[in-house]
Amino acid sequence: MTNVATVDLHFIDMPAEEATADATPLVVIHGLLGSADNWRSHLKVWQRTRRVIALDLRNHGRSPHAEGMQYATMANDVVALLDKLSIERAHVLGHSMGGKVAISLARMAPERVASLMVADIAPVAYEHGHDDVFAALDSVREGQPANRREADELLSQHVDSRPTRLFLATNLVRNDDNVMALRVGLDEIKRGYSDIIGVPDGEQAYEGPSLVLRGGDSHYVADDMLPALREVLPRARVVTLKDAGHWLHADQPEAFQQAVVAFIDAQ
Template identity: 75%
Template sequence: MTDAATVDLHYLEMESEAAPDATPLVVIHGLMGSADNWRSHLKVWQRSRRVIAVDLRNHGRSPHSDDMRYATMAQDVIALLDSLSITQAHVLGHSMGGKVAISLARLAPQRVVTLTIGDIAPVVYQHGHDDIFAALKRVREGRPKNRREADELLAEHVDSRSTRLFLATNLARTEESELGLRIGLDEIQRGYDDIIDLPAGEAPYEGPTLVLRGAQSHYVTDDMLPALREMMPQARVVTLKNAGHWLHAEQPEAFQQAVEAFLEHHER
């Protein structure tokens, strides 16, 4: 896969309330996200299975590293599965985390029972996060004392309040009683070309695959579907109405139900 060193990922784990023998579900967040963003979903899914949500390298509470290649990030997740004695899992990834999930499935298909992808295609995207990087750097430079000040700094580069609220989940109180960034912003920016690149792996993933896309998102367009199905031949594409790229936050119940029905159908 890769000879790069893995990092020990931080993760959230919730044991199943009713089905301890069911196949676990591993959840992988997107760019600038973290496992914390998925807590409400995990509480729903834990009713039927054990769930684990990871913080990818340079995100959440996980270590920082300059290597943002998908093969390396997939190996991080595999190393975590090994440490938790999970031989097989359902794997769900959103956005960048979707590319990590695809990479994991292609590199270690024997570990993946099903693959669920949230609003991302296995294509090379254009640069599109300059405003996000600028906003987060402004917060780092501005050293806000509270979240109101942080929001004002973010607003210098990002108009959308919902986007600013999402970015603010990356803030943490420093020893100087200021709000600082807990993410590896510089490492992420240096690795951005790898982030917008193709998932890792050579062979297609032949297992059951669900792709959920937002009707108002441009991340999985119809002209990307041939490339998607070449890499994931069994993919079933479902479009969620009234949802954009953050479809799991904008249509949480529809997202949760679609995932749960898919997993139940393929439970071993």
């Protein structure tokens, strides 16, 4: 646990349309520079049988900006939200950075986690790989574009991939000066980047049921990382989605949704 104060996270809370016998809620945690809004199409599928909560991590989406991107700190934010919503236990799904938050939560407070699902991330340290993305967002902040077309032109100076630029553009909002501005805490994220690419927090292995979904075209959960993964998640089932990259939930949405449902139903 950390001494950093928790923040009051923004969240989307979708009630079950028809609760099953196991009505344990599902909590969804996005990745770096993502938000709960990115998951709405998936949430509509999963809410057919259970309550679903998707949250915005600190410095993301509509949540407050605050220093401290350590995984224990972000996991504590999630625990505070569970307490606020009177949720004792939940199935927890996290993608990328959110997967490391989910792993940290499961290791630090296993009694709160009914099952753990990790999407395309391993509990290992990664190399710095977001210089172009940070430069692109800085160019938008400095350029103060009047509309999304101008914002895309600024982003394209550093990021060639249009899908990536479209994803980054989800972090833009029109501010009081009528320009497209960043809603993420970019400076706080950059200052905390060494923690973000580091290992999850927690002292012990999570012994509960866990599923690791990885993209067949992604390098984020390579075979040589599996021994380290097994040390942290000894009961992990690893499933590879074909024709999917790091954003496997966007590349293969139906297969991703079905894998999550099947895993939860098997608990």
